Amino acid sequence: MENILSVLIFFPLVAALLGFLVKPQSIRAYGITVAAIEFVLTLWLWMSFDASDGGFQFIEFFPLVSSFGINYYLGVDGISLFIVVMTALMTLLGIVTLGEVKKLKNMIISLLFLEVAMVGVFVSLDAIVFYLFWEFSLVPMLYIIGYWGGEKRLYAAIKFFLYTFAGSLIMLVGMLYVAYVYHEVTGNWSFSLTDWYALVLPISVQKWLFWAFFLGFAIKVPMFPFHTWLPYAHGQAPTIGSVILAAVLLKMGTYGFVRFSLPMFPDASVAYILPVGVIAIIMIIYTAMVAYAQKDMKQVVAYSSISHMGVIVLGTFAMNPEGIAGSVFLMLSHGIVSGALFLLVGVIYDRRHTKLMSEFGGLAAVMPKYALIFGIMLMASVGLPLTIGFVGEYLSLAGFFKVSPVMTALGGFSVILGAVYMLSLYKKSFFGPVTKEENKVLPDLNGRELAALVPLAAIVVWLGVYPKPVLGPIDTSVKALVQFMDTKAQTPEAKRVIHVSKSTKEAK
C-alpha cells in the first residue's frame, strides 16, 4: 500500500466522524475495533518498512497551496516509524482499559481525533502540515482534561492549552522565517522539511531560530522552567488523558528537536549544547527530587516522567548516533513505561478513588498480579538492565559522555534518584502490613486490565533483552541524520562535536 500514511491519518478521522452515529451502548466495542485496526495498520507499515534505508519512505506529495509552498507531504523514517506504532498501541490499550466514565462516546470520539493529530504530527514532512496537527492535538486533549478531569480540571486544561499554544506560535514565526529565507535563496516558497534541510543558514540566523523552535518544543517536552503545566495536567487528567499525554504528546517535543532543530540548525545546536544540557540536568535532578516529595502516586509518576524526558533531551543533544538513537529509543520506552505506570495508577484509583500513597500499604499481598506488573514497570522506569528502560537510558547517557563526562555523571542521577523515589513508592504502597481495612478486599486485575498490561510488560522485557528489531532501523536513520549534520555543519566546533565518521567505523 503506497499511501498507507494517509490511510493512517484519515482512517481514525473518518472513524471519529462516523462514531457520532454509533449508539452509546456499543461505542466501546467500536472504539476498540477502530483502534485495533489502526494498530494493525501501523504494524503493516512496520513490516513493509525497508530497514536498510535511512531516508524517508512511503512518501506522499500533494500540493495544497502551491503558490505559498504548502504541500501535503508525508513520509516516515526509522525515527518516526516506531513512535507511530507506539502511538497506535497506546491509544488502543488506553481505550481497552477505559473504565466506566460519563459520556463514554464523547471520550472515544475525542481519542480518535487525538489519534489523527498524533499520527499526523509524526508523519508529516511539511512544516505547516506538521504545525496543523501539532496545534490540533490540543483541542481534544483540552476536552479530555477539562471534562473528565479532577477538581481543578478547568484550570489545568486551560493552562495546558495556553502554555503550548503560546510556545508553538513563536515556533510558527520561526517557521515562517525559514520559509522566507528559503524564498530569498531559491525564489520559491516551500515549507517542505526536505527542502529546508538543504538550506544552509548563517550562524547568526540559526541561533535565534534555534531558540524560536526551542521554545515551541521545550514547552511541549516540558523542559524546566516551562514544565509547570504538566503536573497540573497530569494531576487533573483522567487516566487515559495522562497515558496519552505522557506516552505520546510529550514525545512531540523531543521528536521536534530531532526532526527540526538538529538537521536545520546543526551549528546552533552544537553551540547551545551547554545551556540545553544544563536545563536538562536541572530537569532531571530537580524533578526527581520533587517526585520524591510527592504524596500522590500519580504525581510521582508525573514528575518521574519529566525527569526521564530530561535524559531524552540530553541524548538528543549528544550529537552522535549513539546518543540520538538512544534518545529515540528512550522516547518509545518512556512512552510505554510511563503510559503503563499511569494505567496502573488508574487501576488502583478506579478501586479506591484515591491516589495517596498513605492510603495504601501491603497491596502486594492483596493484589499479587497488580504488584508484579507494577514491579516490572517500575524497574523499567528506573532503568534496570534487561528492561526496555535500560537500553535507551544507557545509550543516551553513553552518547552524551563523549560531549561532557561531568554532565553525564550528573545526568546519571536520573537512574539513582529514580530508584529512590520509585522504590520508596513501591515500599509505601505495596509492602508492609495492610493497614487500611478497605484495602483487604480489593480485587486483583480483571481481564480487561490484564489484556492491556500484559502485552506492555511483555514488550518491556522483550525489547529490554533484544532491542535490535527496533533499534536497528532507528540507528540506520539516525546515522543518516548525523552524517547529514556533519556535512552541513559550518563551524569547526560543530565539526568536532558531531561524531559521525568515527562512530560508523566503530559500528562496522
Place this chain on the structure above:
Amino acid sequence: MLQPISVSLAKLNLITLSPMLVVVGGALLILLIDLLKKDLDKSLYVMLSVLVLFVDFGATLSLGINERGFFDVMLEDGISILAQLTILIASMLFIPLALTSKRFHEYSYPEFFALFLFMIAGFQFMVATDNLIMIFIGLETASLALYTLIAMHNTPGSHEAAIKYFTMGAMAAGFFVMGAAVVYGLTGSVELYDVAKVFEARMAEPGFAIPLIGGALLLMVAIGFKVSLIPFHLWTPDVYEGASAPMAGYMSIVPKITMMVVAMRVLAMYVDMGVEAVRWMIIILAVVTMTLSNMMAIVQEDVKRMLAYSSISHAGFVMAALALDTTKAYSSIFLYYGLFLFTNLGAFTMLWITRHKQKRYHHRFHHPYEKFSGLIHTSPMGAVIMAIFMLSLTGVPPFSLFWGKLYVISATVDAGYIWLAIVMALNSAIAAYYYLKLIVYMFLKPPVPGVEAIAANASRPLMVIVGISVAVTVFSVFVMQPLLSYINYMVSVSGY
C-alpha cells in the same frame, strides 16, 4: 468667461459606476414596491435585496481592472474590486438573517432594506475612488444609513448605540475633512495620484515634514475611529452591544474593510513615500490596539462584548500589515478579512440564533457566558459549531483564520519586522484565553437549569447561513490556492 465644457459620454466611462447604480436602482425599486402595495412580507424584500446584490456582484466582477471613469474620480482597480466583492459577499450573507422565527422591529419596514442597499452603494463609492472628496461622500452616505439601521432595532440600547456611533462618526468625519483640507492646502489637489506627485516634489523643502505628518495624523485619527483602533475604540463595544447581533457582526467586517482600503490608499501613500513617522504611527497603533483590546476582552462578561473587543484586536492585527508596504502585506489584509468575514459573521449569527426577546439570563446582557453553559448537552450541534468559530478566531489550524494569520505573520516576517511578528503571535496566544472561555462554558460546565430553549430564534435561513460559514471555516484550506492567487493578482495589478 467660462468655457463651455464638452464631454463625450464615452469619455465618462459610466460603466465604472454600474455596480453602484445597480444597488441604488434596487433600493429605489424596493421603495417603489412598498409605495404600490403595503403589507408585503419581509421575505420578499430580503430576497429582492439578495438578488440586487447578486446582480451587483456580477457587475463588479465584469468591470475592467484599473479603469477610471467620471472625470477620473472613479477608480476601479484591483483592490477596489476585491473590496467590493468582499462587501457584497458579506452583505448577501447578512441580509437573510432578517428571516428569524421571532419578529424583530426593524425588518417590518421595507425602508430597512432600501437603506441597507444605499449604504452598500456608499461603501462601494468609498473604495472605488482615490479622490478624497469622493471618499468622504461615500463614507457619509454609508455611515448615515448605518446609524439609522442600528437605531431601527428599536431598543433603548440600540438608540444609545446609534447616537453614540453617530457622534463619534461625526467627529471622525470632521477629522477626515480637516485632514483632507490640510492635504489640499499642501498640494492643491484632492486626487491622491496628484497629491503623491506634489508631495514627492516638495518633500525636500525645509519645514515641510510638519504639515505633511500633521495631515497624515488627522486622517489617521479618522481612520482609527472607523476601524476602531485604540484609543479611538471607545464607541465600539457599546455600539455592538446595543445593535442586533447580525448588525454587530456586519459592522465588524464591512465598514472596517472599506476603511482599510481607504487607509491603503491614503496612509500607504505616505509609507510608500518613505515617511517613516507614519509607518511607526501605524505600527504603534496596531500593537497598542491588539494588546489592550485583548486584555479588555478577557474581562468581559458578555459574549457579544467579548466579540466586539476581539474584532478590535483583529483589526489591530490586520492594521500592522498596512505598515509593511509590500504586495504580500496588502494581499494578506484581503485574505484575512475574506476569511474573517465568514467566521465572525457565523459567530454573530450563532448569537442571533440564541437570542430571546427578553433578557433571561442577565439584567443587562443578552448573551452572558452563563447562557452557553453546558450547551453541549442541550444543543450539541450548536456547541460544536460555535466551538469551530471560536477555534478559528483563535487561529487553531485547520480552521480558516489560521491561514489568514499565517499569511499576515508571514508578510510581517518577510518585511523584516520579526519583533512585530512575535508580538502578533503572542497576542494570538492571549486571545486564545477568551475564546477558550466560551468553549469551556459550552463543553466543560454543566448546563444551567431552565435554558432548554436556547435556539429560540432559529429558522431555516439562519441555519443555511451558519452552514455556509461553517463550511468555509472548515474547508478553507482547499480554496486557499485559488483565493491567494486571485488576491495576489488583483493587488499587484493595482500597483501595490
